[in-house]
Amino acid sequence: MIWTRLHRFRILERMNGYTYDTEDMIFALATPWGTSALAVVRVSGPGCIGALQRIFSRPEALGKSDSHMLLHGDLIEVQSRQAVDEVLLSIFREGRGFTGEESIEISCHGSMAGVESIFALLKQVGMRPASPGEFTFRAFMHGKMDLTRAEAVMEIVSSQSKLAHSLALGRLEGNLFALIEEIKQQVLHALSVVEVQLDYAEDEISGDVDFPFTLVQEAKGRVDTLLGTYEIGKLYGEGARIVLTGSTNAGKSTLFNLLLKEDRSIVSDVHGTTRDFIESKTVLDGIPVRLYDTAGLRDSIDLVEQEGIRRTRRLLGEADLILLMLDGTEHDEQSVMQHHDLLRDPRCIVVWNKTDLTDRKPLAGSYPLSAKRGEGFSALRDEMVARLRKDAKRPDGQDVVVESARQHDELVRAHGALDRALVLAHEEVPLDIVAVELGEALEALGTLTGEVASADILEKIFSGFCVGK
Numbered sequence: 001m002i003w004t005r006l007h008r009f010r011i012l013e014r015m016n017g018y019t020y021d022t023e024d025m026i027f028a029l030a031t032p033w034g035t036s037a038l039a040v041v042r043v044s045g046p047g048c049i050g051a052l053q054r055i056f057s058r059p060e061a062l063g064k065s066d067s068h069m070l071l072h073g074d075l076i077e078v079q080s081r082q083a084v085d086e087v088l089l090s091i092f093r094e095g096r097g098f099t100g101e102e103s104i105e106i107s108c109h110g111s112m113a114g115v116e117s118i119f120a121l122l123k124q125v126g127m128r129p130a131s132p133g134e135f136t137f138r139a140f141m142h143g144k145m146d147l148t149r150a151e152a153v154m155e156i157v158s159s160q161s162k163l164a165h166s167l168a169l170g171r172l173e174g175n176l177f178a179l180i181e182e183i184k185q186q187v188l189h190a191l192s193v194v195e196v197q198l199d200y201a202e203d204e205i206s207g208d209v210d211f212p213f214t215l216v217q218e219a220k221g222r223v224d225t226l227l228g229t230y231e232i233g234k235l236y237g238e239g240a241r242i243v244l245t246g247s248t249n250a251g252k253s254t255l256f257n258l259l260l261k262e263d264r265s266i267v268s269d270v271h272g273t274t275r276d277f278i279e280s281k282t283v284l285d286g287i288p289v290r291l292y293d294t295a296g297l298r299d300s301i302d303l304v305e306q307e308g309i310r311r312t313r314r315l316l317g318e319a320d321l322i323l324l325m326l327d328g329t330e331h332d333e334q335s336v337m338q339h340h341d342l343l344r345d346p347r348c349i350v351v352w353n354k355t356d357l358t359d360r361k362p363l364a365g366s367y368p369l370s371a372k373r374g375e376g377f378s379a380l381r382d383e384m385v386a387r388l389r390k391d392a393k394r395p396d397g398q399d400v401v402v403e404s405a406r407q408h409d410e411l412v413r414a415h416g417a418l419d420r421a422l423v424l425a426h427e428e429v430p431l432d433i434v435a436v437e438l439g440e441a442l443e444a445l446g447t448l449t450g451e452v453a454s455a456d457i458l459e460k461i462f463s464g465f466c467v468g469k
């Protein structure tokens with residue numbers, strides 16, 4: 001079903017079972033849970049100003065207040081009329097605030113007990129706690145933001161590094177939306193050139209037709225550039241998995257701790273110290289990383305250790321990057337061949353550890369390291385980051401970067417359609433067939449920003465915000 005904002009209540013039916021309903025009055029704490037000087041509680045929904053009048057010391061002033069005004073007063077108990085907190089209300093009339101509905105921001109004192117009693121008051125006058133992302137959902141429903149911005153809110157909330165956060169912030173400010181709009185205008189222009197010729201084709205124009213090749217090529221090029229940002233967007237958004245592996249006692253746990261800058265994994269000279277994998281999160285040059293220290297690979301009759309080794313192999317299958325640790329005091333060209341599978345794996349970086357103990361020549365192509373002293377660590381770290389980024393440069397926070405798989409899929413669809421349009425036009429296929437492809441590209445770009453979207457897509461995006469069904 002193709003859905004536009006005019007039919008927004010259809011989607012609410014489809015999303016039954018979630019607590020979304022844009023007719024309810026909802027509230028949520030907009031500042032973090034914790035003691036602070038001030039906290040802000042946001043309320044939104046039709047009738048919320050009237051409901052708040054019942055628990056505000058100056059109901060008339062509130063009733064008469066214009067949008068974007070501040071009102072000082074007390075929140076009071078419904079029955080006892082006792083003051084609960086001294087507050088400042090910021091008033092937004094319908095169509096004027098973040099959600100597009102009438103809404104109020106209550107600046108109150110930041111004690112947890114105080115905030116809890118305000119919540120209790122709000123419930124008494126018919127409001128309910130908002131589901132996660134529900135304010136954003138309403139903003140989208142009321143045309144206050146497009147889908148790229150709505151998704152950016154989700155990406156901001158879940159961002160795991162400062163860089164991922166600032167890239168998502170750029171999308172929230174609308175940098176991706178603006179770019180897509182520009183591309184759409186180009187395609188629209190191309191389509192109108194084609195349609196004019198279709199209109200006149202029967203009467204006057206015969207034989208030669210003009211297809212706007214340059215326009216379409218340019219639009220395709222821009223879609224291409226955006227598509228090229230996806231791998232890097234995904235890397236900074238979702239992060240990467242890095243697995244440390246190698247023989248027992250090679251120094252995996254020592255390097256693991258060095259990468260985390262903390263004493264997380266047990267280090268000892270007993271072979272087989274790490275028996276199950278240990279997972280920890282860190283950030284490498286802006287890239288969120290899940291780092292795994294694993295059980296060393298060796299033939300063992302110990303059942304627990306065998307299970308640990310089996311888990312190591314499973315992790316290796318899912319890794320974006322593998323660090324194969326070799327003990328430089330023990331290995332030579334021949335013994336290293338026990339790891340021949342990993343040595344051929346393009347995801348693998350070979351680390352030649354314990355250089356402080358030996359003068360032996362490191363294996364060709366390996367990174368010499370003393371994990372104990374930190375020598376060689378920065379070169380290794382740089383290589384890890386370079387491998388993860390492949391050829392892409394580090395984005396600078398201002399760049400337009402696509403992170404969502406959904407947006408990526410729509411860009412692929414638009415790209416394919418533009419490509420087919422160009423091929424067909426070159427082959428001088430009748431223009432009405434070419435026009436269909438341009439239309440398909442426009443639909444894909446429109447779906448990306450939510451101008452046109454199927455109920456399924458919306459449900460997928462916004463149910464991701466929701467905690468309980």
Ligand SMILES: Nc1nc2c(ncn2[C@@H]2O[C@H](COP(=O)(O)OP(=O)(O)OP(=O)(O)O)[C@@H](O)[C@H]2O)c(=O)[nH]1
Nearest residue numbers: 248249250251252253254268272273274296371372
């Ligand atoms: N001299 C020196 N000793 C190191 C270095 N790296 C690790 N070690 C020592 O080597 C021993 C084994 O280190 P671990 O980090 O526990 O090795 P592992 O690979 O995790 O070992 P398992 O968990 O048993 O597989 C410890 O005594 C470390 O202190 C290094 O670069 N130089």
Ligand SMILES: [Mg+2]
Nearest residue numbers: 252253273274
């Ligand atoms: Mg270990």
